Amino acid sequence: MRTLFYIAGKDLLLHWRDRLGFFWWMLGFPLLIAVLIGLIFSGVLEDPTQPLRVALVDEAGTPESQLFAQILQESGSVATRPMSAGEARDAVRTGGALGLVILKKEFRITPAVFSNQRMPVAIAMDPRHQAESHYLKAALNQAAIEMLRRQWFDPAQRSRFIDALLADTGRQGEMSALERKAIEGTLGVLGSFFDAPASGGKRSPLDALSNVEVVPVDAQRIQPHSAFEICFPIGIMWGLIALAAEFAQAIVKERDAGTLLRLRVAPIARWQILAGSGLACFAAAVGVTLMLLIFGHFAFGVRLQNPVGLGLAIPAIGLCFVGLTMLLSVLGNTESSVGGAAWATLLIMSMVGGGMVPQIFLPSWMDLAGNLSPVKWSIRALEGGIWRDFTVGEMAVPCGILLGMGLVCGLVGVAIHQRRASC
Amino acid sequence: MIRVTHLRKTYGSVTAVDDLSFEVRPNETFGLLGPNGAGKTTTMHMLVGLLRPDSGEISIGGITDPTRPEVRRIMGIAPQVLSLYDDMTVRENLMFFGRLYGMHGRRLRGRVKAVLERGALTERAGSLVKTLSGGMQRRLQLACALLHEPQVLLLDEPTVGIDPQARHHILKDIEDLKRQGRTILLTTHYMEEAQQLCDRIAIMDQGRILVMDSLENLIQSHAGKVLVRAELEEPAPAETVLHSLACASGSEWRADNGRLRFETDEPLEAIRQLNAAGLAIRRISIDRPSLETVFLELTGRSLRD
């Protein structure tokens, strides 16, 4: 047993001496990744309670378009800023606004915009915020409905509302004055039914229909508090990826440098040699993970509020990467070929596993492929300990998968090592 | 101490060791000589259990499995290729390898100190191996093999690629070990070394042993005659000179400056004959045949690799 510690100690010493490999690739670079991605996504994952920032270009400049702009602003869904077309484009390009809304010259809202006509509105989005375009469209539709509602319910505007309705359907001349009065009356009655506040302070029936109450789902606990809580697990993955590549190379280097020969003629069992290296790899993996987490905690407020979960996740991740390292170390015959193959494999695993771009931004097929990647399950396990607040039972899933993957990779790697050595 | 019988090892289509049999007796220094690719390293690696023979038997101190820990504890190998951790210091290397042999505490420190002194490395004990000269690295390579005081030492070209001073140091070291009664198996490409150190020598080529004997016997039976070169005081007629040398062969006489060159089994007798014929000798050199002659005689002069 002592022998294992001697071998592991020697491996750790050698990695410690390799300043570039240890301090930069395993600690510095991952930290940089975590902080940079964290800063980038801090912008994207803006507080969802904040309205969408858009530039508004009013080309029509009519009372009607001004009313629409006002309704849009009052809705609280978007924060509009009036600008000229050129200014608006610049604002989107430079990130000052996430999109722009143009109220076209012929701007007019009638019921027909929901049937055979397009809304006389155009939008453009920052390419990185395409997803929000649906949200913006919904906000515009909502404003259009509100505008129609006001025209209908306001007796002073009701006449214009009916004119517009008839014009849209091409039936202006077909209605007698009497018919028209009757329709206006009916609409008025309906309007006062829907619009008038009901007795006893209750809200109108229309309000009750349109305003669905939104309740928080334990929002305090199951959301990351900041982008850093998402990005530190990613940074840790980069550290572990570098670590697996470095340790896999070290195993090959041991052979190339002839020192493996000395180990193999010493009175120790052959399994102890690989087990010692595995132990060193495990210790380094746990060390790197802890160092990055602790740094994230104190410098960027990453919560470590589920110590039990982390206590399960970190060793499981470490063991998985030990197995991975063993397998990577047989991917080539020289130090550089193993290094290249290890990095290539790990980068693909990282990409599909959400180690480059947070998982929520991955297309669904990639997310599916990610199930084969230890990176995905490692991130899941770390998140379970950081902000997802996994119970032990929930933690068992990613940890079990990690241990299984580590075991399979490790067994295959060790078997190939033993076969090569026994000639 | 070491007995090898009908050992065979092939790498694919290359037969590295072919039906090899030899024995190294206790306290003996045995030299394994041979051109590049003769199979010396392969043989050593089979002896320490790094390679598994295709057939044949190895017995070390009566045990036929060289991978057994009790065998490994009495064996020390200084491999042909440097096998040291470049990024660790001299002392760290020694401490680490010592621990693998179960040493620790005062015994380990004492042994490390002893081998450092023996290898004249004490002053560089704290230096990283990669900063050492080639000679120091070779000395450390030997020191690592000696740490656990093995009874049997396998030295695979222990003096390759180093300067005469460092070589001299290592040779002194090996002689010292020899005096201590270690059993040593040595391979080298330097014939003087084998001549100086080995009690018995085997010359192998293409995986087979060609001859195996003591140095004297090898030279006697394979090296041919002694080469004598002499310069006479005064010019003499060629016939007189050649006639007087009854015991020599291949004589060559140049009248201009009285130079003489011949081969003989009995150089002293030849000198006596020259004197008897009244030919005074001004200068003489006698080249005894060396192991190198034997080696080239047996393995040929063409390149191997």
Ligand SMILES: Nc1ncnc2c1ncn2[C@@H]1O[C@H](COP(=O)(O)OP(=O)(O)OP(=O)(O)O)[C@@H](O)[C@H]1O
């Ligand atoms: N791993 C290997 N794979 C294939 N062939 C090998 C291998 N190791 C050695 N050989 C071949 O086996 C033969 C014997 O090699 P070996 O290294 O034992 O020779 P050697 O006597 O030690 O030579 P040198 O004096 O150059 O060290 C050579 O022909 C060599 O090419």
Ligand SMILES: [Mg+2]
């Ligand atoms: Mg060799």
